[in-house]
Amino acid sequence: MLFAVPKKGRLYDHCLGLLNNIGIEFNRKPRHDIALVSNLPIALVFLPAADIATYVAKGNIDIGITGLDIIRESQTEEDVTELMRLGFGKCKLQVQAPVASAAASAQDLVGKRIVTSFINLTRKRFAELEGVSEDEMRTQVRFVSGSVEAACGLGLADGIVDLVESGDTMRAAGLHAIDTILDTESVLITNKHMRFPDMAQIIRQRVEGVMTARRFVLCQYNIAREGLERACAITPGRQAPTVTSLEQPGWVAVSVMVEKKQLADKMDQLKLAGATDILVLQIANARA
Numbered sequence: 001m002l003f004a005v006p007k008k009g010r011l012y013d014h015c016l017g018l019l020n021n022i023g024i025e026f027n028r029k030p031r032h033d034i035a036l037v038s039n040l041p042i043a044l045v046f047l048p049a050a051d052i053a054t055y056v057a058k059g060n061i062d063i064g065i066t067g068l069d070i071i072r073e074s075q076t077e078e079d080v081t082e083l084m085r086l087g088f089g090k091c092k093l094q095v096q097a098p099v100a101s102a103a104a105s106a107q108d109l110v111g112k113r114i115v116t117s118f119i120n121l122t123r124k125r126f127a128e129l130e131g132v133s134e135d136e137m138r139t140q141v142r143f144v145s146g147s148v149e150a151a152c153g154l155g156l157a158d159g160i161v162d163l164v165e166s167g168d169t170m171r172a173a174g175l176h177a178i179d180t181i182l183d184t185e186s187v188l189i190t191n192k193h194m195r196f197p198d199m200a201q202i203i204r205q206r207v208e209g210v211m212t213a214r215r216f217v218l219c220q221y222n223i224a225r226e227g228l229e230r231a232c233a234i235t236p237g238r239q240a241p242t243v244t245s246l247e248q249p250g251w252v253a254v255s256v257m258v259e260k261k262q263l264a265d266k267m268d269q270l271k272l273a274g275a276t277d278i279l280v281l282q283i284a285n286a287r288a
């Protein structure tokens, strides 16, 4: 099975970390864009993130990781199957204009000059704003391959469409966002005629396990049996809490998965409900 991974850029480190966490072992020789996995029948193919959706859609690659923005821009959503969102590479594709200009909404840029690396999504958005087909639109959309944020300052554009995460690049260029075209993140994709469905399922389950482990912690606490019902309502767990007896009569120990973002609140509530010795343990991996 051929598995495409971004060869550089924003997604590269995240992808290497993920491959490591799902137990994929490989040795990539310098300047080689293909690496055999030693413990599964998989070859990793390192490609520009921007091309991965096309390779997967056409069936030249079986499974891959890329951004949702790239899937939409390459117009491959009909041919690729999203296996799961991966929670990294999160950012927004936004229309931006110079802070010093009069443009306060994307509508104000209709008929003007827009520069972007996302030609198709930009044309679609401005055709919508103009209420005409893309062939009839007045707005001029020009492609540049990088450093898009420089285009307004250099006089090539009245506005740009580019990705924004922290907003630092945009602010440093004297721009501000006036419209959001897409919220994007990394996605694990395959194609409609996947040649190795069993292997894809294994990869999906492993990734799911890693993501669950990142999202949840294991919370353990002791509670008097009469407080158990209230405590279980606070921490119902994914399926149900594990309850074991303590040597101390009338007391039980509870072990339960809790979402990290709710943890502090849940611990406060458990304390109020009479729980003691509340411990929190990291989960290294998980499988439902």
Ligand SMILES: Nc1ncnc2c1ncn2[C@@H]1O[C@H](COP(=O)(O)OP(=O)(O)OP(=O)(O)O)[C@@H](O)[C@H]1O
Residues within 6 Å of the ligand: 006, 008, 009, 010, 011, 048, 049, 050, 066, 067, 068, 069, 070, 088, 089, 090, 091, 145, 146, 163, 164, 165, 166, 184, 185, 186
């Ligand atoms: N600032 C960002 N924050 C989060 N994710 C981003 C950010 N910039 C890009 N991405 C995601 O990473 C993908 C690849 O972008 P990146 O700029 O790293 O590409 P690249 O392969 O280095 O290409 P290029 O040479 O054109 O910059 C994007 O399509 C998007 O999904």
Ligand SMILES: O=P(O)(O)OC[C@H]1O[C@H](OP(=O)(O)OP(=O)(O)O)[C@H](O)[C@@H]1O
Residues within 6 Å of the ligand: 009, 010, 146, 147, 148, 149, 162, 163, 164, 165, 166, 167, 168, 169, 170
């Ligand atoms: O909101 P921020 O956190 O500043 O991130 C946004 C920047 O990140 C991306 O570019 P990248 O740095 O990957 O380089 P590029 O311009 O060469 O694509 C994007 O094109 C923006 O320029």
